[in-house]
Every structure is written in structure tokens, then in C-alpha cells.
Amino acid sequence: MTVSATGAPVPDAGGVKHLDIAIVGAGVAGLYAVHKYRAQGCSVAAYEAGSDVGGTWYWNRYPGARIDVESAEYSYTFSEDLRREWRWTERYASQAELQAYLRFVADRLELRPHITFNTRIERILYDADRAEWTLYSSEGPLCRARFCVMATGFLSAPNMPNIPGIGDFKGEVHHTSNWPKTPVELTGKRVGVIGTGSSGVQLIPKVAEQAGTLTVFQRTANFCIPLRNQPLTDDYREYQAGTFPDWKEISTRSFGAFHYVNFELSEPNGHSALEASEAERIAEYEYRWNSGGLCYFTSYKDLMFDARANETLAEFVRQKVREKVTDPETREALVPRDHPIMAKRLCGDTNYYETFNLPHVTLVDVRKNPIDCISPAGVMAGGQEYPLDVLIFATGFDAGTGAMTRIDIQGRDGRTIREHFAEGPRNVLGMMAAGFPNLFIVDGPGSPGAFYNPILLSELHIDWFGRCIDYMRRNGFRTIEATEAAEAEWMSHSRDICDHSLFSKAKSWYVGVNIEGRKMGPQLYMGGITEYSRRLAAAEADGYAQFARGR
Numbered sequence: 289m290t291v292s293a294t295g296a297p298v299p300d301a302g303g304v305k306h307l308d309i310a311i312v313g314a315g316v317a318g319l320y321a322v323h324k325y326r327a328q329g330c331s332v333a334a335y336e337a338g339s340d341v342g343g344t345w346y347w348n349r350y351p352g353a354r355i356d357v358e359s360a361e362y363s364y365t366f367s368e369d370l371r372r373e374w375r376w377t378e379r380y381a382s383q384a385e386l387q388a389y390l391r392f393v394a395d396r397l398e399l400r401p402h403i404t405f406n407t408r409i410e411r412i413l414y415d416a417d418r419a420e421w422t423l424y425s426s427e428g429p430l431c432r433a434r435f436c437v438m439a440t441g442f443l444s445a446p447n448m449p450n451i452p453g454i455g456d457f458k459g460e461v462h463h464t465s466n467w468p469k470t471p472v473e474l475t476g477k478r479v480g481v482i483g484t485g486s487s488g489v490q491l492i493p494k495v496a497e498q499a500g501t502l503t504v505f506q507r508t509a510n511f512c513i514p515l516r517n518q519p520l521t522d523d524y525r526e527y528q529a530g531t532f533p534d535w536k537e538i539s540t541r542s543f544g545a546f547h548y549v550n551f552e553l554s555e556p557n558g559h560s561a562l563e564a565s566e567a568e569r570i571a572e573y574e575y576r577w578n579s580g581g582l583c584y585f586t587s588y589k590d591l592m593f594d595a596r597a598n599e600t601l602a603e604f605v606r607q608k609v610r611e612k613v614t615d616p617e618t619r620e621a622l623v624p625r626d627h628p629i630m631a632k633r634l635c636g637d638t639n640y641y642e643t644f645n646l647p648h649v650t651l652v653d654v655r656k657n658p659i660d661c662i663s664p665a666g667v668m669a670g671g672q673e674y675p676l677d678v679l680i681f682a683t684g685f686d687a688g689t690g691a692m693t694r695i696d697i698q699g700r701d702g703r704t705i706r707e708h709f710a711e712g713p714r715n716v717l718g719m720m721a722a723g724f725p726n727l728f729i730v731d732g733p734g735s736p737g738a739f740y741n742p743i744l745l746s747e748l749h750i751d752w753f754g755r756c757i758d759y760m761r762r763n764g765f766r767t768i769e770a771t772e773a774a775e776a777e778w779m780s781h782s783r784d785i786c787d788h789s790l791f792s793k794a795k796s797w798y799v800g801v802n803i804e805g806r807k808m809g810p811q812l813y814m815g816g817i818t819e820y821s822r823r824l825a826a827a828e829a830d831g832y833a834q835f836a837r838g839r
């Protein structure tokens with residue numbers, strides 16, 4: 289190890305910093321990584337493309353952007369002080385509040401001196417002789433580091449669809465994941481939105497409040513559940529603080545982060561939906577509908593593994609959609625039919641369906657009337673032109689592998705991460721890949737990623753890597769990397785679970801096929817956090833034997 293006596297980076301002759309750990313990204317994961325590894329006595333530096341901390345919450349500043357997990361569940365758990373000092377104001381925090389929280393964390397923990405902003409990492413090259421990574425921006429080399437931590441996020445590389453004529457449009461174009469910092473003037477304008485996933489579902493009602501006309505181009509009708517966002521009361525805040533230890537414990541053996549149901553901490557239901565009578569099921573679904581939020585993940589254990597169980601919930605939600613929309617043709621187009629419920633992420637809805645009852649809002653079903661092209665004046669679909677002043681792409685992300693494959697990462701023998709991930713995530717536990725020694729991936733492709741709580745998963749990964757680094761120090765290892773055999777085993781296990789689940793029955797970013805031409809395969813680990821944590825612990829307990837270690 290090359291830890292300096294003071295923990296400060298050591299500059300080499302060329303002015304390039306020499307570090308123990310370089311971190312890419314200063315979102316949720318990057319911030320905690322800086323804090324954790326600095327405390328461990330390592331010299332660290334993080335590089336961030338944005339001008340401030342926040343990651344997802346820095347970039348996704350479109351109107352209506354907010355978290356779909358309760359604010360209290362989307363908070364760091366490693367520091368009691370941070371938990372005590374920060375007060376969330378809404379049940380589901382807005383983008384602005386989330387970014388304020390991450391700014392607070394960065395300031396409170398004095399992380400900013402370790403972060404270089406406005407710096408996009410474009411190349412990361414491994415030098416096998418030195419066992420070091422060199423990170424480059426477009427300006428040249430920035431640092432050399434023994435370890436490189438990829439805190440680049442699961443949903444951070446925007447997906448801009450390849451629609452003919454996309455560059456010809458004469459109006460304004462925006463993507464939800466790269467929204468301008470200054471407000472976009474929509475008042476009285478003819479606005480079009482392509483995409484009706486979580487981002488579109490949040491954005492559309494807000495745009496409708498301002499636009500003169502709003503045309504929504506929908507390819508897939510999604511299942512949207514009322515979020516029922518509201519200001520947090522002191523009582524509920526205290527209740528969540530008081531139940532934190534139990535919540536944390538439940539989170540180690542459950543799916544996702546939806547453990548407060550109707551304002552009470554709730555155990556995941558371990559029963560099949562098919563064991564319950566129809567009346568019991570409806571009562572359960574109604575209870576959760578009235579609670580608000582995406583808490584159906586924990587309502588029955590087999591909703592994602594048994595098509596009949598899944599259909600009971602799907603039909604319940606379809607009926608709710610029918611009750612909300614007045615125009616018969618629009619209603620039918622909005623009822624989701626082509627995928628199992630939750631096989632695409634549920635969308636958290638605030639007035640989404642009601643928006644289509646407004647006279648100035650039009651839904652264009654682009655399954656029936658495919659988008660032909662973007663014209664200078666607007667969108668052509670089904671042979672008809674829809675003239676627009678502003679066109680908004682809410683078309684999501686090249687999820688999972690996208691954030692890493694956009695960087696030219698070259699490992700041992702010039703092997704690139706683009707080649708390595710060409711068929712989807714190829715790594716062990718979603719954390720390390722063969723041929724990329726000491727490259728640690730946090731909350732990335734092949735991990736439980738967005739299926740689990742992103743903050744808890746970041747903490748889990750970063751702590752695990754921290755112990756791994758300590759182990760290497762104590763035992764004189766310079767490098768650690770996945771073996772190809774361990775990769776093959778992990779990928780086959782991950783693939784088996786995906787194939788046996790209903791997640792494989794939808795064209796979603798969970799399985800990569802939201803991107804044109806991509807083969808279907810799990811971008812995330814779908815086996816649940818209990819099995820994942822067991823495997824993480826086992827990998828550590830046997831002295832990292834499934835990894836190749838070098839001295």
C-alpha cells in the first residue's frame with residue numbers, strides 16, 4: 289500500500305496525484321466511499337462530472353422528480369449523527385430535498401476537499417507492472433491509484449432512442465436525466481413527451497399544469513401506484529426514528545425498501561398470494577393501495593415467481609386504472625396488459641391518470657401508431673404529424689452496464705470493459721470482474737442494484753471492499769480480481785433466477801432490452817438480499833478464495 293503518513297495524496301513528478309483509492313462519482317455511493325476509506329487511513333480522491341454532489345439527484349432535476357422510496361428509508365444508516373441531524377420534510381423527498389441532503393452529508397463530513405467537480409472520467413487504464421490504475425479526463429491523466437472504485441450509479445447513462453430525424457427538430461429538446469438547471473419555460477407551449485416509465489409518469493402531470501397542449505407518446509402502458517406523498521408529521525418522523533433498528537434488520541432479509549406500509553413498519557409477507565382467499569387478497573391490495581407507495585413487493589412472496597399470483601395483483605391495479613380515466617379509448621390504451629405487474633418497475637403516481645382527463649392532454653399509442661420520425665416541426669407517428677415547441681425524452685437509461693461501458697476502461701492485457709460487458713454484466717457478485725484487478729464496482733450491474741435499497745447496498749459494498757483492502761494490507765496482497773470460473777458460476781446462478789422469475793417476461797431495463805439490439809439477460813441480481821448477503825459473507829469468510837490474489 290502507498291498510504292502517505294498524513295493520508296493526503298502524494299503527487300508524482302508529473303503532477304499526477306498518487307493515491308490509494310480513486311473514486312468515480314460523487315453521488316450516494318461516492319460520498320460514502322470517500323468518507324469510509326479516508327477514515328480507514330487511505331488517500332482518496334473522487335471525480336465528479338457534475339458541478340456538485342448528488343449523482344442521480346444532481347442530474348434528474350425535471351419537474352416532479354422525487355424518490356419512490358420513503359425518505360427515511362433512503363437515508364444513510366452508517367452515522368447516527370447524520371440520522372439525528374437531518375429532518376426530511378416529505379414522505380417521498382423531492383429531487384431538491386434529496387440533493388440538499390447529499391450536500392448536507394458532504395459538508396457535515398467535510399468530504400468536498402476530496403472531490404474534484406466538473407471532471408468527467410473518460411479513460412481508466414491498468415498498469416500491470418505497477419498494479420495501478422490511471423484515471424484520465426479529456427485534459428489528460430489525473431491520478432494513479434492502487435484501487436479504483438466505480439461509484440457511477442446504476443441509472444446514470446441516459447438512453448436517447450435512435451429515432452430518424454432526431455437532430456432535425458427546430459424546437460427545444462430535453463432529456464429528463466439531463467434537465468437544465470434553469471427552469472424550462474413551458475407556459476402555453478405545445479409540449480410532447482416520449483416515454484411513460486417512472487420519470488415520464490412523474491413529469492407528465494407537472495408539464496400538463498403549464499403547457500398549452502401536451503401530447504404523450506406511449507409505447508408501453510405501465511402499472512402506476514399512487515404515491516400519496518405528504519408532509520411528514522413529527523409523530524411519524526419519531527416513529528420512523530424509533531423503529532430504525534427493526535427496519536434495518538428487516539431490510540437485511542427482504543426485497544427492496546418498502547417496509548413502511550400505511551405508516552407502520554411491516555414484515556414482508558412470507559405466504560403465497562394463492563393461499564389467500566380472493567376477499568383476503570383484495571383486502572390486502574386495497575390496504576396497500578390506500579397506504580400509497582410501491583409496497584406491493586412485500587405483499588406476497590410469490591408475486592414475481594408465479595404468473596397466477598402475479599395476475600391477481602395485475603388485475604386489481606388494472607381495475608383501478610379503469611376507474612380513473614374517463615375517455616374510453618384513452619382508458620383502454622392506459623391499461624397495462626403486455627407484461628406481469630412489477631416485471632417493469634412500478635411507477636409512483638401523483639395525478640398521472642387524472643392528467644389524461646384534461647382537455648389539453650392527448651395520449652398517442654405508439655404501439656398502434658409507431659413513431660415514424662422526428663420532423664423539424666414535431667413528431668410523426670402513424671403517418672400524422674404532431675407539431676411541438678418542446679420535445680421531452682423521458683426514455684430512461686442504459687441501465688447497469690451503461691455507466692461503465694461509456695468510459696474507456698482497459699484492464700489487464702488491454703481487455704476493455706466494453707468487450708467484457710458486451711453481453712451484459714460479467715463479474716462476481718456484481719462487484720469485481722476478471723482481468724480488472726482492484727477495480728471495485730459499487731451498486732452496479734450484476735448486483736441487486738435497484739432491486740434493493742441503493743443506500744443500503746452502497747454501504748454494504750463499500751464496507752465489504754474496505755474489509756477486503758484491510759485483508760490485503762495484512763496479508764501482503766497487491767491485487768485481487770474475479771476469476772473467470774467464479775464469474776461463470778455467478779452469471780449462471782443469476783441467469784437461472786432471472787429465467788425462473790417473471791422479470792424475464794418484460795422488455796425492461798432490468799433485463800437490458802430497453803436498449804435496441806441488446807440481448808435479454810439480468811442486469812441485476814434477482815435472488816434477494818438474503819441470498820446475496822450470504823454469498824458476500826461466504827466470499828469473505830473463505831479468505832477471498834474465489835478471487836485471484838497477487839503479491
Ligand code: NA7
Pocket residue numbers: 443449450451464482483484485486487488505506507508633654659682683684685738795797802
Ligand atoms: P424507463 O422506466 O426505462 O422508461 C422509459 C420510457 O421510455 C418507457 O416508457 C419506454 O417505453 C419509453 N421509450 C424508450 N424508448 C422509446 C422509443 N424509442 N419510443 C417510444 N418510447 C420509448 O426510464 P425512467 O427514466 O422512466 O425510469 C428509470 C428508473 O429510474 C425507474 O424505474 C426508477 O427506478 C428510477 P417501453 O416501456 O420501453 O416500451
